[in-house]
Amino acid sequence: MTATPTAPTPADALLAPVPDEDGAPFWEYAARGELRVQACTACGRLRFPPRPCCPHCRSFDSHWQPVDGRGRIWSYVRPHPPLLPAYAAHAPYTVVLVELADAPGIRLVGNLVASADAPLGSADPAAVRIGARVRAVFADCGGVTVPRWVPEKP
Amino acid sequence: MAATLKDATAIVGIGQTPFARRLPQSEKELACRAILAALDDAGIAPGEVDAFASYTMEETDEVEVAKAIGAGDATFFSRVGYGGGGSCATIGHLAAAIATGQASVGVAWRSRKRGSGPRPWTNTAVQLPTPGQWTRPFGLLRPADEIAMLARRYMHEYGATRDHLFNVAMACRNRANENPAAIMYERPLTREMYMTSRMVSEPLCLFDNCLETDGALACVVVSAARARDCRHRPVHVHAAAQGLPSQHHGMVNYWNDDPLSGPAWTAARHLWKRADFGPQDVDTAQIYDAFTPLVPLSLEGYGFCGRGEGGAFTEGGALETGGRLPINTGGGGLSEAYVHGFNLITEGVKQLRGTSTAQVPDARTCLVTAGEGVPTSAILLRA
Numbered sequence: 001m002t003a004t005p006t007a008p009t010p011a012d013a014l015l016a017p018v019p020d021e022d023g024a025p026f027w028e029y030a031a032r033g034e035l036r037v038q039a040c041t042a043c044g045r046l047r048f049p050p051r052p053c054c055p056h057c058r059s060f061d062s063h064w065q066p067v068d069g070r071g072r073i074w075s076y077v078r079p080h081p082p083l084l085p086a087y088a089a090h091a092p093y094t095v096v097l098v099e100l101a102d103a104p105g106i107r108l109v110g111n112l113v114a115s116a117d118a119p120l121g122s123a124d125p126a127a128v129r130i131g132a133r134v135r136a137v138f139a140d141c142g143g144v145t146v147p148r149w150v151p152e153k154p
Numbered sequence: 155m156a157a158t159l160k161d162a163t164a165i166v167g168i169g170q171t172p173f174a175r176r177l178p179q180s181e182k183e184l185a186c187r188a189i190l191a192a193l194d195d196a197g198i199a200p201g202e203v204d205a206f207a208s209y210t211m212e213e214t215d216e217v218e219v220a221k222a223i224g225a226g227d228a229t230f231f232s233r234v235g236y237g238g239g240g241s242c243a244t245i246g247h248l249a250a251a252i253a254t255g256q257a258s259v260g261v262a263w264r265s266r267k268r269g270s271g272p273r274p275w276t277n278t279a280v281q282l283p284t285p286g287q288w289t290r291p292f293g294l295l296r297p298a299d300e301i302a303m304l305a306r307r308y309m310h311e312y313g314a315t316r317d318h319l320f321n322v323a324m325a326c327r328n329r330a331n332e333n334p335a336a337i338m339y340e341r342p343l344t345r346e347m348y349m350t351s352r353m354v355s356e357p358l359c360l361f362d363n364c365l366e367t368d369g370a371l372a373c374v375v376v377s378a379a380r381a382r383d384c385r386h387r388p389v390h391v392h393a394a395a396q397g398l399p400s401q402h403h404g405m406v407n408y409w410n411d412d413p414l415s416g417p418a419w420t421a422a423r424h425l426w427k428r429a430d431f432g433p434q435d436v437d438t439a440q441i442y443d444a445f446t447p448l449v450p451l452s453l454e455g456y457g458f459c460g461r462g463e464g465g466a467f468t469e470g471g472a473l474e475t476g477g478r479l480p481i482n483t484g485g486g487g488l489s490e491a492y493v494h495g496f497n498l499i500t501e502g503v504k505q506l507r508g509t510s511t512a513q514v515p516d517a518r519t520c521l522v523t524a525g526e527g528v529p530t531s532a533i534l535l536r537a
């Protein structure tokens with residue numbers, strides 16, 4: 001699979017992901033609204049970030065396994081300016097590291113937002129805490145679909 | 155009998171330029187000035203230099219430096235990756251080259267125009283696909299953001315507080331207040347200033363972040379035998395180590411089974427195994443402090459306290475002069491100058507020469523560490 005070509009990012013736009021060969025399938029599945037993680041075909045272990053070969057059994061055979069997109073916040077930060085202009089416009093916003101419920105050890109960086117297409121800074125900071133349950137949603141980011149995270153209804 | 159680096163070589167010369175937010179000279183010129191000052195300090199002619207060691211993320215290379223200072227034929231050169239993680243490895247590489255007869259006079263240096271130059275994270279054109287594709291679109295843009303993620307988890311897991319981070323910032327600032335070369339000389343810090351300062355990446359505030367500085371430093375390394383004929387008391391390279399842990403991810407070690415056990419732990423295991431003394435025998439430590447949380451994490455990794463105890467270790471003035479472990483006695487990256495940690499090496503040398511502006515009485519041993527959170531390195535110095 002080849003990396004998705006991306007147009008140069010305008011200075012005032014959020015950064016679109018620049019996939020490499022190993023990571024491209026993640027973004028292709030994301031474009032269909034699917035969250036998938038690379039899995040070793042030989043031993044079945046999941047790995048992230050994706051890479052050519054399984055660090056457990058050294059097999060080069062892999063496939064992309066769907067995960068259910070539920071997780072808990074492992075940690076989070078709230079960046080403030082100076083930031084790139086597009087991010088400064090939303091600051092402070094919440095960047096979360098989400099540990100997947102059905103794939104412990106796989107942690108995804110993303111944004112906690114009020115809803116899929118809500119602005120980057122839309123999550124209520126008072127509701128952000130380590131251990132909080134979140135679920136994946138998908139949003140357009142400069143023509144590329146990215147996963148975002150919304151709080152799970154209690 | 156395996157060869158050993160233990161005390162086989164010594165740092166015999168140190169040199170530096172002024173530190174400032176903005177210096178007019180180029181990085182290359184600053185590098186040459188620092189290297190020539192270090193050679194002069196050692197009493198060694200530039201024509202005798204035959205080994206070079208540096209680390210990535212600067213403009214000067216060994217070809218340009220060798221040509222400008224009038225070095226002799228070089229038989230060893232080495233450049234260590236991962237920016238600030240390479241500082242101490244430069245000394246380790248020179249020590250290894252000299253101990254094994256590959257060279258006789260080595261220089262290591264760092265020259266940086268970070269104060270007046272661009273911030274590297276703003277260069278979106280060079281964002282690397284891995285791991286940038288997993289972090290940067292979400293606004294995890296700067297090293298401060300990447301380390302803040304680990305800091306938040308660390309504070310949550312072990313009850314470390316902003317007061318503990320303040321203790322780190324304060325120790326560095328207090329030492330800078332004693333060091334006329336420091337950017338923060340005569341600029342005291344208070345708890346109120348810290349607690350009310352602007353946030354950079356919560357939970358990290360302005361004073362949890364290193365300075366942005368122009369400046370250069372250099373060291374000269376020779377064999378222990380040669381060192382006896384140099385101008386100053388030799389500072390022996392007792393042990394050296396690098397650390398790139400299994401399944402590590404530079405800066406964003408989030409996918410490791412244990413993200414809070416970083417490269418310091420790996421470097422430390424090797425370092426202590428090769429040393430005649432342990433953490434309890436270290437008189438002063440110069441700990442890489444691009445961000446305050448790196449200090450408690452490093453205190454744990456290098457064995458000064460147990461896992462999760464790094465925050466509590468900072469209490470009661472432990473890091474201050476007269477405390478259990480005086481750190482960053484020139485002011486460190488937080489308050490002297492941020493030159494990717496090389497000032498920590500030269501400060502370690504000053505301590506063991508007895509010439510620091512915050513001298514630890516009778517200091518005989520010093521640990522110097524490089525950037526934690528990325529593939530790292532460390533050295534143990536002995537008088």
Ligand SMILES: [Zn+2]
Pocket residue numbers: 040041042043044045054055056057058059
């Ligand atoms: Zn496998």
